[in-house]
Amino acid sequence: xxxxxxxxxxxxxxxxxxxxxxxxxxxxxxxxxxxxxxxxxxxxxxxxxxxxxxxxxxxxxxxxxxxxxxxxxxxxxxxxxxxxxxxxxxxxxxxxxxxxxxxxxxxxxxxxxxxxxxxxxxxxxxxxxxxxxxxxxxxxxxxxxxxxxxxxxxxxxxxxxxxxxxxxxxxxxxxxxxxxxxxxxxxxxxxxxxxxxxxxxxxxxxxxxxxxxxxxxxxxxxxxxxxxxxxxxxxx
DNA sequence: AACGTATGCAACCGCGTAAAA
DNA sequence: ATTTTACGCGGTTGCATACGT
Numbered sequence: 001x002x003x004x005x006x007x008x009x010x011x012x013x014x015x016x017x018x019x020x021x022x023x024x025x026x027x028x029x030x031x032x033x034x035x036x037x038x039x040x041x042x043x044x045x046x047x048x049x050x051x052x053x054x055x056x057x058x059x060x061x062x063x064x065x066x067x068x069x070x071x072x073x074x075x076x077x078x079x080x081x082x083x084x085x086x087x088x089x090x091x092x093x094x095x096x097x098x099x100x101x102x103x104x105x106x107x108x109x110x111x112x113x114x115x116x117x118x119x120x121x122x123x124x125x126x127x128x129x130x131x132x133x134x135x136x137x138x139x140x141x142x143x144x145x146x147x148x149x150x151x152x153x154x155x156x157x158x159x160x161x162x163x164x165x166x167x168x169x170x171x172x173x174x175x176x177x178x179x180x181x182x183x184x185x186x187x188x189x190x191x192x193x194x195x196x197x198x199x200x201x202x203x204x205x206x207x208x209x210x211x212x213x214x215x216x217x218x219x220x221x222x223x224x225x226x227x228x229x230x231x232x233x234x235x236x
Numbered sequence: 237a238a239c240g241t242a243t244g245c246a247a248c249c250g251c252g253t254a255a256a257a
Numbered sequence: 258a259t260t261t262t263a264c265g266c267g268g269t270t271g272c273a274t275a276c277g278t
Contacts, residue, residue, distance in 0.1 A: 014248075052248080087268085106244070107245095244275095249267105256262075
């Protein structure tokens with residue numbers, strides 16, 4: 001498979017963006033959108049590669065970017081989702097409107113991870129795994145229907161619609177009606193006492209992974225309801 | 237005040253994959 | 258059906274600033 005020969009050409013600028021470059025990029029995208037990142041810098045008159053332009057726009061210049069410190073609620077969401085999903089920063093970012101995957105990744109490595117390490121209980125005291133040192137995919141069940149971040153992205157996008165029963169990549173996604181949770185609960189193979197939401201149970205979630213019931217419910221809620229924000233494309 | 241170290245964050249790099257040719 | 262191209266993601270790097278000695 002060929003790979004994009006991005007940034008190979010000599011003469012393309014690297015490093016921090018100047019205010020002038022930012023203005024050029026903002027102005028161009030506001031008037032033309034960004035249907036083709038690779039062609040954008042040339043058309044806009046920027047000596048940058050498309051990849052660099054995309055990154056700058058997505059992580060810094062987009063009008064819907066929320067700047068400033070993370071709220072306690074946002075941090076808790078990151079911690080909870082990271083516990084369930086591992087380093088799936090883009091998925092986590094999808095549940096926090098205005099926050100970028102890069103920003104969340106930075107916050108995790110600079111603040112949250114350290115904070116958690118300070119308060120981490122010994123492994124033997126908890127059945128809930130954190131995914132910090134192992135890739136999420138390595139924890140997937142052998143028969144897990146999801147194998148790549150792009151598939152999860154597809155799920156996220158599919159979730160943005162009202163009806164999701166059509167499924168993604170052959171996987172039938174359930175309707176979020178009242179019977180949904182009863183089906184999930186009936187799919188749990190745990191023999192733990194009912195109502196113990198802190199305990200790990202194996203649930204029939206599409207990731208084939210373990211998460212506690214509360215986490216599973218929160219996850220689905222975020223996926224189906226907050227993903228709506230994702231597909232509201234800016235108007236140019 | 238000067239230096240060394242730690243921290244935070246923006247940006248780059250390389251890979252996987254979907255879409256196009 | 259195969260190859261090429263472009264995009265998006267996660268890991269990593271490097272610079273600027275803060276902090277401690």
